[in-house]
Structures are given as structure tokens and as C-alpha cells.
Amino acid sequence: MSHALFLGLTIVGSSVLVCAAVLLLFRALNRDGLGAGYTPDPTEQDAVFIFRDDTLIDMSDRARQLLGSIVADSDACRDDLELLLQHLEPRFADLRANLGRLVALGQIELQAHDDSGLILRASRKKGLTHLRLVDTRAEGALVALDRLSFEAMRQELDTLRDVATHMPVLSWRVNTAGDIIWANTAYVETYTAFDAGRNGLTWPIPNLFDGQAPDGHGRLSLDMGNQVSWFSHDMVADGGGAQHFATPIDLTVQTETSRREMIQILTRTFASLPTGLALFDTERRLQVFNPALVDLTGLDPLFLAARPGFEQVLFTLRELRMLPEPKDFATWRREITEMERAAESGIFSEEWCLENGRIYHVSGRPQPGGALAFFFEDVTSDATLARSLRQEIELGHAVLDGLPDAVVAFGPAGDTLISNARYSQLWGEDPCNNLADAGFAHALSLWKKTTATTPFWDKLSDFAANADPGTVMHGSVYLLDGTTLGVHARRLRQDWLMLTFRPLVQESARDIALTRRHVSALTVPDILHPAAATPRAQAAEIGLAPTRKARVVQHAGSRSRG
Template identity: 50%
Template sequence: MAHAILLSMTIVSTATLIVMGALSIFAGLWRGKPRVDMSLAGSDHDAVFIFRGEALIDSSDGAQKLLATLRDPAQPAPRNGGWAVLQPYLKQHFAELETALSTLADKGQCELKSQTNSGLVLSARYHKGLTQLRLSDTNAEGALLAIDRLSFDAVQSELTTLRALSRNTPALVWKTDAEGQVVWANAAYIRALQEDSAQSGELCWPLPHLFDMAARDNVGRLELRRNDGTRWFAHSEARCEDKILHFALPIDAAVQSEASRRETLQTLTRTFASLPIGLALFDSERRLQVFNPALVDLTGMAPLFLAARPSFEQVLYTLREKRMLPEPKDFQNWRREIIEMEKAAEDGVYAEEWCLDGGRTFHVTGRPQPNGAIALFIEDVTTETALTRSFRAEIETMQKVIDGLGDAVAVFSRAGQTLLANDPYVRLWEVNPCVDLGDGGLTQALGLWSETCEPTTLWARLAEFVTRAEVSEEIKGSVAMRGGNTFAIKATRLPGGAVMIVFRALAQAVVTSPRTERALQAELINGPDLARQESEAARAVPAPERPRAEMSPRKPRSAVHSSTRMRV
């Protein structure tokens, strides 16, 4: 009996299991594909986003907080909703984001882990045109992050400040990952991209490169070519964990100033090269920094020696060896003169002429320069010196000739200034206007003449003649001095408007003493009659004899002349 009951129970149990298995298989086949959960369930600690295309249609509380943190309140809301804000953040942590999302519709779901060791995991699902992104922080599982209100406000304030700094700074700032992709950029960088004609269309992440980093020069400058010109930036970079922060500061004004300075320097260099004056510029340590070809031509110093930046003393020693310095009497005095020459050049008062062997003459000038430098100028004035000496000798000769004239001569300019007066003029009027610093020119001379001579209208005519060029080319007249002497005056106009006035003494009566007059009369009476003396030729040819009766004795005769002398 018991055996039969056990057997029946076994049969019933087996049948029940078979029926349940069949029902399970049938139910699985009838249900088809498993249902994809596209809700926000389980989003207490995860940030869940649901997109239709690039439009955000739903998000969890954590997702909304993340978007609020990432979005800049000062910037307008992006056209494609939260995807434009979320994508740069996800690209920083998931380098394969774009590849995974492009194949998500075929695969249905995928999972990405952050390459930055931040513990972030991104789970993506696609179903019927909807994309669910779930961002989980594996490092925060089972942990609760607590922050007080003051700390939160401080973090928010600092975040606001950093955002304002990034948004308003004129410098271009961007961040690149290990592969060189631009994963973050400030507003100035994005504006520069938008202004770049080569970047057509809407910008997307990763952002394109604005600069060619391989084209940096040796001083770290970047060049940005535009249709309206070329812009220059000073580039620097700083490592930020496994990424690199780049900074580009505009330096257009500095580059333009440098280009202008370079052009000015080239102009000065060409000018110095064409100068006939030798130039040597010494720095504050008295090392030669700049010289021109004229210095080599004048002094004969080798260009290689000058290019080696010799000292001030070495240059002077070389000049002495080449006999381009005046030979000193002793070496110690010459050393002292070098030191004095350097000090005088520092004060800007050194100027000297070097008379060299062979007749050459150098005019050397020392001038102070900024920062303690001095410039030495060497000019060959041999021709000028010889010409000056010739002119000086000619002037001295002409002055001697004028001084040797018996007439008193004075020359006045059109303005009435005294230009010349010879020695007879100085003796006549007892004044030398050429050495008198207080000389009043023609006005003073006319006053002196009118006081010394008898009244005449000639002085007024002379004043008009000197100051007015349209008057006749010369005037003549005579004046009598109060002492009795009489002078003929002639004023002649010279080239350039100057006027020469000549004072010539007229003939004076001869005044002799009675004793002298009697001696002259006796000499004339007792002296031989020159008219009756026979010449040598007359003695050689005998004259025919005349009858004595025809000859009669000569009677004495006398004649009184204006000079009171008597001839017999």
C-alpha cells in the first residue's frame, strides 16, 4: 500500500515538472525580445540623460546638477540643448566617445570606462530613436560626499571667478590631451576659430587646431594668418596632469615695434656704412660693439680685429702701432692721456685734432651714449685743414695788402655792420671797429666822422647809400677835418651788397721855416746851371764856332713859384 502511494506521488511530481517546463518554454517563445529599460530608474547616484538625436528630452537630478555646473551662465543657451554642454566634458574622460556613439544604433548598448583613472563609467543604450547615457562614478559607490553650505558657496564663487576670467581674458587658452586633440578652449579661442575663414560651418568637438604648433619660432611665437593681415602670439604651455594647457598672448604691437626697430637699425647700418666719418661705439665695459667701414679705411685696422670686440685701450694701442696717433713724448704721459680721453668722452667734451706723420690730420670727437657707452668719431680733415690754412694765408696776405695802402678803407655790410677796417683807417680815426666788441657799425662810424669833420650832407648820403641797394653804384665827395686836413671820400658797392668807403688825403700846402727856405734859395743860386751843361753826346760832336761878337753875356733872371722857391 505504501509502495503504491509513493509511486503515485512520484508520477504526479514528474508530470507537474514536465508541464511547468513546457509552460516556461512556451512563455519565453511568446514574449520575444527582452524589454529595454529606458526610464530614469536607479538614478539616485548616477547622472542619466535621455536624448532624441542631440536634443535632451529628460534627465535625472544628478544629470541636471552636472549640466548646471558645466554650463556658463554668462553664455547663451546652446541651440542643441545639453548635448553641446555635455559632449566636451565626456570627451575629456572618454576618448572613444564618438566612435562608440556612431555604432550604438547597431549594437544597441555599449559601456565605456574613463582613461583618466577618474572611476567614471558611461553606459549607453539605444532604443526606438532614444539614446540613454548613464554616467556612474565607481569611486563614489557606497560613499556619501557631504559639504557644508559655506564650502559650497566658496566653491561656487571660485568657479564663477574662474569662468569670468576664462571668458574675458584676451589670451587664447586651450587644453590638449595626450593625442594632441583640443578638449577644452576658452571664449577667445572659440571666437578666433569662428573668425577664421578656413573653419567653415558649425564647430564641433574636438575643436580644430587654430595654430600650426610645428611652425613655432625659436622664441615661442605663433603666427596666425588672416585675410586682413597676420597676427602674432607669444605661446607658452603648462602641464595639467596628463593634459597640456596652452596660452597664446597677442603681441602684434611688440612684433610691429620689433620690425620697425629692425628696419631702423638696417637703415642706420646702411647710413653708417656710407658715412665718410669713422665710427666706433664702445659699451659701458669699453668693448667695441659697432664700427663702420670708414673706420677701417681711415685707420687701416683689420676688420677681423675690430669684429673681435677689442677694448678701448687695445684699439688705441693698435692705432699707435699703425702710426695713426700723434706720437707722444713719453709712454707714461700717453697712458695718462688715454685715461683723460676716455673720461672726456664720457662727459661729451672730447674734441681734438690729430696731426699725423705724412701730413694727414684727423678730427676726433668723443660723445657719451645711453647706458654708459661712448662713441668715437674719426674724420679725415686733411683737405679741409690744408684749404683752411690756404684761405687763412690768403686772408692774411690780403689784409697786409689792405693795411699797406695809403688810403683809409672801411667795409660795411648792407645791415650796417663793420666787416673790415685797415690800419690807415685805425690811425686816422683812432678806433679799431674790428676788435671792438661794442662796435655800433655804420651808425657809430657816422657819428665819429661828423664829430671830427666840418658839417656836410655827405654823411646822410653815405647812410642812405649803404642801407639802400637801389641807390647808384658809387658816390664821391670831400670833407674837411676840424684840424685842417682834407679828404676825398669814395663809396663803392661790392658784390653781395657790402659797401667799401675809401678816405684819401688831398694835397696840402708845404710849410717851411725861414731858415730852411733861405738854404734852398742859396743852393739854387750857387748851384750849376744844368741847362748850360753839355751832355756826353754834345762833347763828342764839336759844335761850330760862332763869332764872338754874336755872343752876349746871359742876364740873370728869376721866377717866383707857388712854393716860394726861386730858380736862377
């Protein structure tokens, strides 16, 4: 029994000794191979980092806090050494170059150039790099904070980081030397898209707008390759540098560009218009005019460019005799007021007959926002043409009314186009002034009612429907009072139909007897005198030619119908 107990104690003791030896060996390896003699101290005030090449293998609590804040505040890089160097470079000049000489020197000490009181002590021991960041302004004690204050500060810091990370505005901070020492996520993403993998993100972060950032408010542009991005820039300067903000305004710039192009198009259009344009704002000052206004009115372009008032423009036109002059000045001033009021209601439209013989059509139109637009159009040629055409029409009617025969013309659809005064006297109505006139069908019905029954009207109806242009038709009818009418129908071009009614000779008893005595002369043509073959010619020879009654020409105005 005692032998078994002794054996068990021996085994347990051996196990304890082996475990202790393993623990001692592990601690020795940790000190010699990893920490190189460094043991983390919970009261350590310095930030101590230990690297094997680029790999962080140990650090103090203060260093852990510092690195945690750097990682949370930057999305540019996830490498611990690179993050630390990016954080320290703005404070220590030529940091990377000095650390490059650490292997040869074994130990270096760098002091911050930004008057922050920081000292960086770097040493090389057993293949490990020790970086110790010392704050010389610390008084050797931690700042005492209650837990609620600390939590409030941490929440505020988290909120500020979230804002900087998610805001769409590009924001970056530069030091007094002009180097970027901080940039938000939007800036980093924009640079990544701009760089397109050519150079990668380096430190200090390159300035996207190098050479064009204004000192204050302005616009920045960035050529992204397939398009140009625009930003509205603002800067807030302080003693340690400046904070920059760049807000994307691509849509605003596109809108302004489209509006500018539209204004250029409208300007070119207005410049080529033959109609003069004058646009007055709500205060009745000239804002827009085109070259045609200068050409038509003779106004000085410099005078118009000075944005004169509405009345001032009219006064100048009056001095240039480009306004129809009333008899007195008071009437003219009253007409100006009435002209402006009429234009505001959109009913102003006049023709100005000027002393030089020109005729201008002037109209006014209200515009959105209370503005007024006046249009000046030279209608001299149109007015002259219209006057000449009106004179020709009046002359044509006068000539038709002066004919002894009754004349009427119908269109292709049978509508009455024109008639003369003799036709109205003969048939008792004026078809051109009768709005209810039914054209050829109504006229044919009237002719049948006022004449003796004859098949001529049916033949005339067929002729009107089927005759070719240039063909003619002759006939005679008897009015109910016994008057004989000679009817002459001709198909004109464009299927117009013209009819002429001429009263024939009214034969008395004496004339009838005389006619009978010369019946042989009327029925047997003289071969040697062909002109006697026609009844009118023979009647002229024997004194039977009809005598025309004198008539008074009456002009009833334009009788043309559309």
C-alpha cells in the same frame, strides 16, 4: 432624503473612478511612450539618458548632475545630445560612428579607451534611444561627504570655472593623441573670430595653432585676416596629456617691430654718415661702430666686431699711426685717461694732426646710462681751406698796409669793414679794433674835426647815401696842420664805399714862387701834349712831383669785421 443621498454617493464614486482611470492611463502612456519601461530610481548610480531623436526627454539624477556640470563648463553648444557626445568622444573611440549603427543593431556596448573604467551601453526601444554610462570602478556606494566639505568643493569648482571663463589667456587641454578635449571661453571666442562662420564650432575643437605649437615656451601667430595676432605660448605636460596657455602679446610684438625698424633706420643712417662713430658702454667696451670709422682710421672690422675695450682701440690706433704721437709713453697714457674723463664730462674736443697730413676733429659726448660716444670727422679740406683763406686775408692786409695811401671801406649800413695802417696813422685811431666804432658817421665827424671847414664833407655824405655802384668822387681837404689831402671815393658793388686819402705836395716859399712863374704853363694846356693838361703831369715836368716818405709796413692781424 435617502434617494438624494444615494444619488450624491453615486456621483462621488463615479468621479473617483474616472480620476483613477485617467491616472492609470497617463502612467501607462508615460511608461510606453516616454520612458519605454524606465522608472527613475533615486538610488541609481549610473547616468541614464533617454532621447527621442535629438531631444532629451528623461534622465536619472546622476545623469542630471553630469549634464549640469557639462553645461556649466562649456559655452560652445547648448544642445544636450551634442554636449553629451562632445563630453564622451574623448573617452570612446568612434563614438558617433558606432551610435550610427544602433538602429540596425538595436543594442551596443562601448568601453572607454582611456582606462577610466567607463562603459557606455546604448539601446533602441520603441523609437527612443537609451544611453547608460556605467562606472565599473564604483564600489556600489556613494562617497560620504559632510555638507560643509561638499559646499567647499562646489565653491572651489565654481571659482575655477569663473577663472577659466573670464581669463584673457587662451587655454586648452589636449590628450595623449593630441586632440583638444577642453578649451576655455577665450579660446572658443578667438576660434569663432578666426573661423568667421565658415565651418562653425565642431568637436573635437579645431587646433588654432596646429603645426606650430612648440613643446614648451615660444611664440605663436594667428592670421586673423586683417591682422596677425601674436601669443606667448607655455605648456604644462602631465600623464594624461598637456595643458596649453597662449597669452596675447600684440603690443609687445609691435613695440619690438618698431624698435627693430628704428634700429635698421639708425644703422642705415650711421652707415651713410661721413663721420666715424664709436660707442662704448659703461664698461668701456665698443658696442656700436659705423663703416666711416673703418674708412677713416683703417681699423679692421673684425677687430671692432670683437668689442674691444677703449684703451685697446687707442693702442691699435697708435700702432696704425692714427694718433698724434707725444714724446713719451707715460704722457700718452696720461692723455688717454684725461681724454676719457673729458668725454665723460662732455668737454672733449680736439684736432688730431696726423703724420700723413690728415687732420681729424675728434669729440666725445656722454650718453645716457654712462656710455661714451666718440665722433671722428675728417676736416683736412676744411682746415686747408681755412688756412688758405687766412693766408689770403693776411696777404690782403699786408698789401693794404704796404700802400702809401690811407684806405678805409664801409659796408651798406655804414659799418667799417677794413682799414690799413696808414689810415690809423693819418687819423689817429684804428676803427677795426675799436668795438665802439660807429662806422661812417663817426669817421665823418672825425674828418670834419681834424680838417679845415669845407663843403666837401657834406657832398661826400650825400655821395655815400645816394651814389650808384661804380661812380667816383674826387676832392681835396686841408688838415689843421696845413697838409693837403686828396680824397678819392668810389662806390663798389653791394653798396660798399671805399675812400682813399693821399697827402698832396707840401709847397715851400721857393715852390710857391716857382709855381707862380709857371702859372701859365699850369693853366694853359698844351694841345700837342695832352698829358700836360693835368696839374700832376705838369708838376712832374717842372720838378714839383711830391717825394714819398719811406714807411715801415705794420701788420696788426686780421682787421675784417663781420
